[in-house]
Amino acid sequence: MFPIDHFKQEPTPFYYYDIHLLDETLREMSEYSSPYGFHVHYAVKANANPELLKRIAAAGFGADTVSIGEINAAISAGFPAAKIVFAGVGKTDYEISEALKLGIGCFNAESEPEIERLEENARQQGKIAPVALRVNPEIDAHTHHYITTGLAENKFGIAMEMLDHLISKCMESEWINLRGLHFHIGSQITDLEPFKILCQRINTLQEKYADVAFPTINVGGGLGIDYENPDAHPVPDFKSYFDIFHNNLKLRPQQQLHFELGRAVVAQCGSLVCRVVYVKEGVGKKFAILDGGMSVLIRPALYQAHHKIENITSKSEMTETYDVVGPICESSDTFGTEETLPKTSRGDLIVLRSAGAYGETMACGYNCRPLPSSVYSR
Ligand code: LLP
Numbered sequence: 001m002f003p004i005d006h007f008k009q010e011p012t013p014f015y016y017y018d019i020h021l022l023d024e025t026l027r028e029m030s031e032y033s034s035p036y037g038f039h040v041h042y043a044v045k046a047n048a049n050p051e052l053l054k055r056i057a058a059a060g061f062g063a064d065t066v067s068i069g070e071i072n073a074a075i076s077a078g079f080p081a082a083k084i085v086f087a088g089v090g091k092t093d094y095e096i097s098e099a100l101k102l103g104i105g106c107f108n109a110e111s112e113p114e115i116e117r118l119e120e121n122a123r124q125q126g127k128i129a130p131v132a133l134r135v136n137p138e139i140d141a142h143t144h145h146y147i148t149t150g151l152a153e154n155k156f157g158i159a160m161e162m163l164d165h166l167i168s169k170c171m172e173s174e175w176i177n178l179r180g181l182h183f184h185i186g187s188q189i190t191d192l193e194p195f196k197i198l199c200q201r202i203n204t205l206q207e208k209y210a211d212v213a214f215p216t217i218n219v220g221g222g223l224g225i226d227y228e229n230p231d232a233h234p235v236p237d238f239k240s241y242f243d244i245f246h247n248n249l250k251l252r253p254q255q256q257l258h259f260e261l262g263r264a265v266v267a268q269c270g271s272l273v274c275r276v277v278y279v280k281e282g283v284g285k286k287f288a289i290l291d292g293g294m295s296v297l298i299r300p301a302l303y304q305a306h307h308k309i310e311n312i313t314s315k316s317e318m319t320e321t322y323d324v325v326g327p328i329c330e331s332s333d334t335f336g337t338e339e340t341l342p343k344t345s346r347g348d349l350i351v352l353r354s355a356g357a358y359g360e361t362m363a364c365g366y367n368c369r370p371l372p373s374s375v376y377s378r
Pocket of ligand 1: 043046064087184186187188220221222223260261262263264299303357358
């Protein structure tokens with residue numbers, strides 16, 4: 001499956017992207033969303049690699065962004081400005097003003113002071129700002145607490161109690177065009193039930209605000225992927241996911257439904273490839289020490305996430321148990337404990353699977369290590 005001979009020539013660590021799998025994922029996402037007329041904006045935060053962005057843009061999807069840097073990356077990759085939405089709790093005046101100049105499709109506003117800045121910037125430019133209000137629907141997505149975002153009191157979104165006031169504020173402003181409501185309940189959600197609850201919450205809100213026009217409803221992202229068994233589920237179950245919204249959400253006539261999927265689009269097509277620098281014998285354990293660690297893939301250290309680990313070059317029939325660790329000076333720099341791998345030696349190539357989302361984008365230069373490079377299937 002991996003082009004091992006090619007990998008042997010490459011300096012490690014690097015991210016490998018299976019472009020065929022990305023294309024297949026995009027095809028299925030389209031196949032199951034377009035018959036319902038749904039619009040998907042890819043969440044650029046999951047991976048802003050220009051090669052991937054170009055393919056996602058060319059497949060006709062929009063972009064969901066959280067900084068002017070992401071907006072510029074999306075525009076360079078070919079996403080039309082009108083198909084870019086801009087979320088985030090801390091949009092600066094500079095970001096708002098640049099995004100307005102570019103004519104992006106929608107600002108997903110997260111607070112009253114932000115709405116005031118949007119209005120002021122729009123007035124200065126003599127342009128009307130398209131705005132959706134990000135509502136906190138108070139749903140527990142049963143995912144890691146660092147990536148649960150829809151609960152009542154957190155830094156994201158607007159509490160339902162404050163919605164009356166902010167809807168009126170937007171409607172009264174001549175510089176704001178209220179486009180609709182935006183939601184996002186969390187990430188890596190594998191049980192689809194919370195999405196059903198989200199639909200019910202939205203139905204209730206739409207009834208409550210029956211006299212307010214919401215041309216779009218945006219339900220955010222969050223669809224999870226199979227980290228333990230990537231080969232069994234290389235493409236997420238988009239059909240069940242989109243069906244949930246089709247079957248449970250009561251859209252008004254002409255109302256558009258938007259999604260902001262990130263992980264589900266790019267996670268499975270990416271792998272982190274590292275080399276074993278040393279196999280170290282501890283008192284009762286063996287450590288496989290890699291040349292890439294938490295500075296290139298932070299998810300295990302930050303969220304106790306586990307990526308499937310494979311030794312792709314060992315020819316040994318024997319297996320052994322290893323703690324697979326990185327070279328960074330932190331104990332949390334561990335990719336897996338007691339991993340069963342074929343007998344592993346210095347120089348072997350180790351792959352961390354399902355690393356296409358929140359891998360390369362979250363890499364940093366800690367310990368003055370270089371950022372990882374990327375290799376693509378052809
Ligand atoms: N929309 C909004 C408003 C978001 O905050 C996010 C992700 C998404 C869409 C895309 O969610 P996705 O479809 O990828 O689940 N670094 C963490 C995940 C952070 C997610 C942040 N927000 C991780 O590696 O698990």
